[in-house]
Amino acid sequence: MSHDLWEQAKTLFAGGVNSPVRAGVKPFPFYTKSGKGPYLITEDSQRLIDYVLGYGPLILGHAHPKVIEAVKEQIDEGWLYGTPSKTEVELAKLIIKYVPSAEKVRFVNSGTEATMTALRISRGYTGRDKILKFDGNYHGAHDYVLIDAGSAATEFGVPFSQGIPKEVVSTVVICPYNDLECSEKALRRGDIASVIVEPVMGNMGVIPPKDGFLKGLRELTKEHGTLLIFDEVITGFRLGLGGAQSYFKVIPDLTTLGKIIGGGFPIGAICGKREVMDSLTPSGRVFNAGTFNANPISMSAGIATIRELESGNVYVKTEKAATELAEEIDKAIRIPHVVNRVYNFFQFFLGVDRVENAADARKAKRELYVRAHEKLLKSGVFIPPSQFEALFTSSEHNDDIVNESISKFKSVLEDLV
Numbered sequence: 001m002s003h004d005l006w007e008q009a010k011t012l013f014a015g016g017v018n019s020p021v022r023a024g025v026k027p028f029p030f031y032t033k034s035g036k037g038p039y040l041i042t043e044d045s046q047r048l049i050d051y052v053l054g055y056g057p058l059i060l061g062h063a064h065p066k067v068i069e070a071v072k073e074q075i076d077e078g079w080l081y082g083t084p085s086k087t088e089v090e091l092a093k094l095i096i097k098y099v100p101s102a103e104k105v106r107f108v109n110s111g112t113e114a115t116m117t118a119l120r121i122s123r124g125y126t127g128r129d130k131i132l133k134f135d136g137n138y139h140g141a142h143d144y145v146l147i148d149a150g151s152a153a154t155e156f157g158v159p160f161s162q163g164i165p166k167e168v169v170s171t172v173v174i175c176p177y178n179d180l181e182c183s184e185k186a187l188r189r190g191d192i193a194s195v196i197v198e199p200v201m202g203n204m205g206v207i208p209p210k211d212g213f214l215k216g217l218r219e220l221t222k223e224h225g226t227l228l229i230f231d232e233v234i235t236g237f238r239l240g241l242g243g244a245q246s247y248f249k250v251i252p253d254l255t256t257l258g259k260i261i262g263g264g265f266p267i268g269a270i271c272g273k274r275e276v277m278d279s280l281t282p283s284g285r286v287f288n289a290g291t292f293n294a295n296p297i298s299m300s301a302g303i304a305t306i307r308e309l310e311s312g313n314v315y316v317k318t319e320k321a322a323t324e325l326a327e328e329i330d331k332a333i334r335i336p337h338v339v340n341r342v343y344n345f346f347q348f349f350l351g352v353d354r355v356e357n358a359a360d361a362r363k364a365k366r367e368l369y370v371r372a373h374e375k376l377l378k379s380g381v382f383i384p385p386s387q388f389e390a391l392f393t394s395s396e397h398n399d400d401i402v403n404e405s406i407s408k409f410k411s412v413l414e415d416l417v
């Protein structure tokens with residue numbers, strides 16, 4: 001039972017968990033026994049319709065047969081060689097085929113490693129130390145980006161993590177999201193190596209870029225000799241095969257990927273212009289390495305996932321499910337609120353009438369959101385326990401699942417005051 005496991009976990013792990021957002025499920029986290037299609041099955045035998053989907057990677061739902069088949073086949077052949085394997089060539093080719101900015105790729109094991117490495121490349125390539133990031137953007141759990149970070153860093157009240165040297169903090173310039181004026185002012189100083197941005201903010205709830213914001217960043221960075229990094233760990237292969245850069249038609253110099261490209265297995269990737277990527281060791285002097293880089297299991301799961309995405313149907317289904325849900329949620333809530341949706345992911349904010357940056361998101365009535373989360377959980381629907389995460393849909397969220405979800409959302413949200 002979840003309660004017994006939680007009692008043990010509290011003595012084993014800081015805060016009882018291995019990633020902070022998981023502790024947000026009150027009074028204690030449910031423990032998952034299995035996942036299948038759109039469902040999670042808990043250790044308490046509750047069946048939940050899942051809109052968290054591993055925080056984004058599972059665009060095909062849980063335990064997709066094609067991914068199972070690919071991983072099983074790979075396991076029979078061994079799973080770690082310490083040498084290159086065919087799988088990495090195949091997955092890199094798919095990424096380069098679809099992601100416009102990608103001419104070369106480096107595989108790592110998490111989104112955190114991807115952004116850490118992309119920032120290092122930008123510093124090595126330009127010879128500059130500073131970077132610009134946006135308030136509320138979350139780029140993983142390394143020192144250079146845990147400054148005004150969103151996601152669990154904001155949820156648990158540590159947008160500035162302890163333990164980061166002040167010398168590191170002094171190299172990071174922060175601007176509000178969607179604020180080109182601030183970015184221009186910072187870039188004009190001529191000492192910024194790169195601007196790193198979530199092309200859709202998915203870590204303070206969902207916040208779309210305003211018209212012209214991404215294009216403006218592209219022009220400004222070009223003008224000032226600064227590299228533009230799109231952190232597409234969430235949006236890569238979610239907003240279509242070409243990610244946010246195809247969706248918004250703005251091409252960065254470097255892109256970081258993760259989540260979907262590993263089909264639910266640990267992964268990260270940095271890709272971009274050949275000349276910039278060649279800064280990496282062994283061709284260049286910017287160091288990156290990893291025992292598990294390009295491990296054949298993650299590669300195989302990623303290939304199987306992207307092949308399934310190529311059929312096209314997945315995007316139609318995920319967009320339909322997200323649109324219908326977001327519209328019905330919007331209609332059901334009777335207090336001031338905002339529903340921000342981009343294509344197939346979204347979030348709702350209560351007690352506010354616009355959310356265009358992190359400061360707006362922080363004004364939302366989080367206690368009401370948490371109450372909605374708790375009631376939905378009791379009724380069999382799992383949405384993120386934190387306001388500062390996103391709801392995702394998968395190809396397994398068919399009409400029946402969506403209709404069942406809508407009636408549950410309605411009965412919870414109509415009563416919120």
Ligand SMILES: Cc1ncc(COP(=O)(O)O)c(C=O)c1O
Nearest residue numbers: 110111112138139140233234258
């Ligand atoms: C935009 C973005 N970048 C980077 C990361 C870090 O990825 P990981 O958790 O795989 O380290 C995340 C994680 O949610 C993310 O949403």
